[in-house]
Amino acid sequence: MDLLTxxxxxYQELTEQERQMITALQKVxxxxxxxxxxxxxxxxYVSRASIFRMLKKLELESFAELKYLIETNRIEL
Structure with missing residues (x-):
């Protein structure tokens, strides 16, 4: 499953901060x-724990998996 999916x-499970992090990912x-x-x-401008909480909600096993999905799909978030 790709990251956008x-x-x-x-999306409804994410906090406002996590939604802002996703928005920031596309701008940075x-x-x-x-x-x-x-x-x-x-x-x-967040903690590592915030990133990993977001990854867990997105059912990603690791930061490496996030990087992989972004690199392989080159999606627009």
Missing amino acids: RINQH DLAWDGLTSSELAKKL
Whole structure:
């Protein structure tokens, strides 16, 4: 399942902050290949825990899975 489908399926479960993080992901120009969760947290002005809570709600197993879905699909969030 691609990331956009996951976001649409779980949108109602996401908090306002998590929705803002998803919006910010599409606005921030990132080099995903070497990006760590700590670096992403800094760029989005959130904690790593916030990122991982969002991933869990989107049924993603890891930050690496998020990176993979973004890199392979190159989707518009």
